[in-house]
Amino acid sequence: MTTTGPDPEDLTARARIRDAAMLHFAEQGFERATIRGIAETAGVSSGLVRHHFGSKQGLRETCDAHLAKMIRKLNDEVRSGQVPDQANPVAAANAMMGPYRGYLARALVEGSAEAVFDQMVELSEEWLAEADEKRPDVPDVDRKARATVGTAMALAIAVLHKHVSRGLGVDLFTPEGDLLLARTLIDVYSHPMLSVEDAAEARAALNRLQPEPPPTDRGARSRQRKEQHHD
Amino acid sequence: MTTTGPDPEDLTARARIRDAAMLHFAEQGFERATIRGIAETAGVSSGLVRHHFGSKQGLRETCDAHLAKMIRKLNDEVRSGQVPDQANPVAAANAMMGPYRGYLARALVEGSAEAVFDQMVELSEEWLAEADEKRPDVPDVDRKARATVGTAMALAIAVLHKHVSRGLGVDLFTPEGDLLLARTLIDVYSHPMLSVEDAAEARAALNRLQPEPPPTDRGARSRQRKEQHHD
DNA sequence: GTCTATATAATGATAGAC
């Protein structure tokens, strides 16, 4: 429960402002958040914010960079197997992302944090690369496309956490919420919404609408989808 | 392609303002959007906006109500089998939700539109009720929980459409985007991320952390999860 | 129903003192 221990060399006023900004941006959004409010939370004057970050936009960019850095750090720790609670990856991810999850959700929706999303897609691609080898299935769509949709779905819980909490009946940030979410994700992720027959049928219906190169084309190696524009 | 034909009795200035507001709220968010800008798009003065809706918040609430109404209408049409393009449900949903998808995404993220989300969860529950009968699986989580997570995931594409478009390489609002998204969704939804073995293992690991009532408890009928609080 | 004009409040940005 170290909440991703704050960097030792990071207790300066600048860091406090940045952390306060991420909090305010997360809870109120970029537009609604005010430099004055952020400064107050950080315990400094509004002028100092300007001194360190130049402008509100500059402050946002610093927050984005910090978020990307933290995501990278989290990913490295996961890959190194340093996750303290490997049994419940959801709880582990929540615990480590905790302080930044709100900002991540906001930033993604407001169009910022593109680098973070793309980075998560890349990680998802790496994960999919391993998973694809174990499956005889021949995917008819680009691996990156699947990684993108999968990433978006994985982020849905964070982005819509308020509504998900309401639907689940418990706050996602509580241990009970973590547990219920983990159980639910296990069920959903192991329980395909479409059977192979339904999928084949849906694909066939799609092909009837707009014939596509036959499924012999893997399309999983190089991701040049520009062939679709040759009509 | 009737874009959910605008109600005949709805071409009044009030409706134009509301539609313009949904557009502005969707593209710029509630805070950033201005009454003046909305009025200009609607071709009226800012004073008239105040006259009809009282305040910016009142305008937002009207938009939310209209969105809920449209979702209900869309759902009824889907249930009645009136969907023009049944072969590609994604494209169909996009086409009908098109004008409101952006607003829906914004409203959900900004905490509004709770009724819409809950409504979609209910629809998902109904859908799951049918699907559950065909599957011998005994879900160890509430149906509502699964419906909630499933709904959030389904909405993820709309909420993060900008990032998804970037990852897919095509704009989701174009026909090519619809097609690629449909193919990808078919693959993802028919391709479980967790094998039954992995799922069982993950569940077991979860139970080791916090023992839970044995899986003989269906928990799918009534949704009282308060039993979990008896520790 | 619709418009113009104004009041009031809040904000980001800035300049300069310590």
Add this chain to the structure above:
DNA sequence: GTCTATCATTATATAGAC
């Protein structure tokens, strides 16, 4: 590095004329 004081802009809300 940090603060206080101020400027200029902008937006909502309002009042009143047509």
